[in-house]
Amino acid sequence: xxxxxxxxxxxxxxxxxxxxxxxxxxxxxxxxxxxxxxxxxxxxxxxxxxxxxxxxxxxxxxxxxxxxxxxxxxxxxxxxxxxxxxxxxxxxxxxxxxxxxxxxxxxxxxxxxxxxxxxxxxxxxxxxxxxxxxxxxxxxxxxxxxxxxxxxxxxxxxxxxxxxxxxxxxxxxxxxxxxxxxxxxxxxxxxxxxxxxxxxxxxxxxxxxxxxxxxxxxxxxxxxxxxxxxxxxxxxxxxxxxxxxxxxxxxxxxxxxxxxxxxxxxxxxxxx
Numbered sequence: 001x002x003x004x005x006x007x008x009x010x011x012x013x014x015x016x017x018x019x020x021x022x023x024x025x026x027x028x029x030x031x032x033x034x035x036x037x038x039x040x041x042x043x044x045x046x047x048x049x050x051x052x053x054x055x056x057x058x059x060x061x062x063x064x065x066x067x068x069x070x071x072x073x074x075x076x077x078x079x080x081x082x083x084x085x086x087x088x089x090x091x092x093x094x095x096x097x098x099x100x101x102x103x104x105x106x107x108x109x110x111x112x113x114x115x116x117x118x119x120x121x122x123x124x125x126x127x128x129x130x131x132x133x134x135x136x137x138x139x140x141x142x143x144x145x146x147x148x149x150x151x152x153x154x155x156x157x158x159x160x161x162x163x164x165x166x167x168x169x170x171x172x173x174x175x176x177x178x179x180x181x182x183x184x185x186x187x188x189x190x191x192x193x194x195x196x197x198x199x200x201x202x203x204x205x206x207x208x209x210x211x212x213x214x215x216x217x218x219x220x221x222x223x224x225x226x227x228x229x230x231x232x233x234x235x236x237x238x239x240x241x242x243x244x245x246x247x248x249x250x251x252x253x254x255x256x257x258x259x260x261x262x263x264x265x266x267x268x269x270x271x272x
Contacts, residue, residue, distance in 0.1 A: 003076035014069055021062050024055045088187035095194045100201040110197050117190040121183055122217065128179040135168035146251070157256075 028051045099114075142148055142164045149157045223229055248254055 003078040006076050007072060010069055010072055014065055017062055017065055021055075021058055024058055028052055028055050088184055088191060092187050092191055092194075095191060095198075098198060098206055099194060100198055100204040101207040102197070102201040102204055107197070107201070110193055113193050114190055117186050117193075121186050124179055124182050124186075128175045131175040132172045135172040139165045139168045149251075 031051045032047055143161070148160065152160065
């Protein structure tokens with residue numbers, strides 16, 4: 001299709017153009033760094049202006065290219081079919097209502113596999129939740145103790161905080177990634193087992209009594225699906241955010257952030 005091809009090649013052009021502009025900005029920053037004199041007031045406005053003016057011309061052309069791309073998307077339209085993303089959870093729910101009846105050692109073994117997969121996923125959920133909760137508690141214990149920040153400069157306080165909090169955040173993030181991958185693989189195994197049973201016992205009546213939904217999971221899903229629960233969570237998160245902002249103000253955290261921002265602007269790019 002002509003429209004699709006035009007938009008595709010223009011997208012490639014704009015991507016390359018963006019990469020070139022970023023490279024020019026990096027080169028300008030390196031030039032500012034090399035021209036600056038720390039002892040005599042490094043990174044003056046004159047140096048910054050001289051280095052960034054050539055890049056600014058390319059930047060304005062880049063803005064014009066973005067606008068042109070938007071116009072092209074309006075002129076050259078086509079019916080874009082979204083890629084079908086496999087949703088194992090929905091597929092598993094649909095197939096779980098089609099499990100055929102059967103008997104024998106093989107059938108019992110396959111039914112046991114289905115139950116084991118569900119149990120293992122529940123255990124994995126509990127482990128991931130416990131890890132995230134432990135990491136949150138460990139981070140909160142450090143952050144809520146003013147003694148950990150007394151007598152330290154803003155840089156030292158940030159470094160110490162990162163040394164304590166960053167590992168906790170990393171562990172929690174890794175556990176969330178792990179549970180996501182494990183859940184998908186477990187659901188794929190369960191789907192394969194159900195499909196194999198549907199093929200082996202084709203024609204048998206459907207039976208659902210052997211695979212009962214977990215009451216605890218159903219209760220949790222119902223709880224979080226309630227609109228008042230979601231509203232309460234949002235209000236609680238907003239209140240927590242406001243509380244931390246207020247604590248930061250009284251702890252002079254806002255001043256530290258302002259000083260840091262001023263230093264970055266005046267010492268790095270000559271503004272402020």
